[in-house]
Amino acid sequence: MLAGEAGESDVIQVVSRAFDVLRCFEGHEARLGNLEISNRCGLPRSTVSRLTHTLTRMGQLVYLPRDQKYRIGPSAVAMSASMMKGAQLRNLIRLRLEDIAEQLPGTVGFVIPDRFNLVYLEFARSASALGLHEGIGSKIAMASTAAGAAYTAALQPEIGDALVAEMEREAPEAARLLKPRIEANRQFLREHGYVVACGLWSPHINGVAVPMWSPQYQTVVVVTIGLLAAMYDEERLHSEVAPLMVKLGKAVGDLLEGAEGDFLNNRLERKPIAMAVRNNNKPIAPGGLNELEVGTRRARPARSLRAGDGRR
Template sequence: MGRRSERLSRQGMLASETGDGDVIQVVSRAFDVLRCFEGHEARLGNLEISNRCGLPRSTVSRLTHTLTRMGQLVYLPRDQKYRIGPSAVAMSTSMMKGLQLRNLIRLRLQDVADQLPGTVGFVIPDRFHLVYLEFARAANALGLHEATGSRISMATTAAGHAYTAALDPMIGDALIAEMERELPDSAKLLTPRIEANRRHLQEHGYVVACGLWSPHINGVAVPMWSPQYQTYVVTTIGLLSAMYDEKRLHREVAPQMVELGAAIGSLLEGADGDIFANRIERKSLPVTAHNNNKMIKTEALNELEAGTRRPRPARSVRAGDGRR
């Protein structure tokens, strides 16, 4: 692996997010175009794509022509619009081969959703957003309804605040600087909270965000290192603020989310081993000990990375590859 590839692997993110000048812009812009298509049924014209990704219409026209020739997009003559093509669908499907792992993750999410009236998600970063890979919802969930493939803002969600807090500070600061150039309003929401988020994550293993995405929604999120994706992924939950204020989030929701993060972190760590060997076992989530409503932290509860067989507390997470 070359030096540039090694650097991207260590950082777990694109060079464009860290300010590197060695990014091939046409490739970056092609992916910006593909990101505009949220959902398999989305139909967009060149003008709509231009407005969504902020590129000149002439540039978008050349990119959509090329992507169509490659099978990444399909042109619909009657509508004079484009939609996601078979090559893009096939590529995304091939990248999601770990269906057994995803099923186990979904079961873990449902364990928590059955106890809390909210939407529980497992998300992965995509530039300044996060994408739901899996989700679960309580039967009586109110207020927040996401689905697999939904994109959420990094700046206005607990998941985004947890992800940026988990990054090595230099990489996190570079990402925020890039956000300031492209999405200044979003950066204004994230920047004032980043240091407090980092401290709280180090001390407690989770991040809380209240009323940022909507005044009616509060959230808790736990990041963990994914060896498969070489980046942080996040488990998160959104709940009605009228039912769960910030104190109740810390007292009742955070312990369950930290346990969920530890369980999924263990699944991710073992994804290349026994998890695909037909010896899959669904174990119950660990029970957190409490003392006067304060969570008693164990080594497993503050896990932010997979890579060692024995979980370590958040303070011991190493730097050098984008991890803290």
């Protein structure tokens, strides 16, 4: 066998073994240690340890230091949005997105991080949402969108900074766009519970996004909307769009936390989210609160980026 062929064979073997490891996780609730994975897929424990470390760095797995086990990661979910297909949770989330799309002429999405991008797991679009064509599985850049701004602002500072540092090494142009804004986004998110981005991805598109913690995927996820800048300038984003998106974030956050009973019944009835009124042209924060709890669950450590023990 030629040297090149041998090298290619080694790469194929590594990729094949990595998929063998991922196939050990039957559903996103499965939690497995290296020994359990080794027993399931018949690979040496030392090989499994190297593979799980690499897969964790890639976001395919998440390390749980308290349990000393792994679970399926957000990037693996993003690569296969069909994992949620047909589930009641996804149906309910889509109904809430549709409520907003009926009131605002934009594209409303539920996105999950995938390295330096975010991926649409669900979306709803107004019939008048011209020029906005995202759909399930579509990727949007983390550095140049409201969703990316909200996601990075919601991370613990040391984890967000580590992400930016990694971005500086691998996608320096994106890092140059994101890094100068991240501290201001963190401050605004703490005070208001949402983030805006105007004209970053396109001069014609403005956006609002709300992040929240997802117990299912052990990462921060985001609800976001993109609107034509000609129709919604920054003032209108704050006064008219943000109150709706904050309420949407709370509704989706409650679903992700496993709310049941009347809440689920109300979602099925598709009661519209009420439009907040304007008060002297100033944004109104629901309930008088301005923390991440408004419209989101408080963002916990994004273990998809770095586990508590420093694993990446």
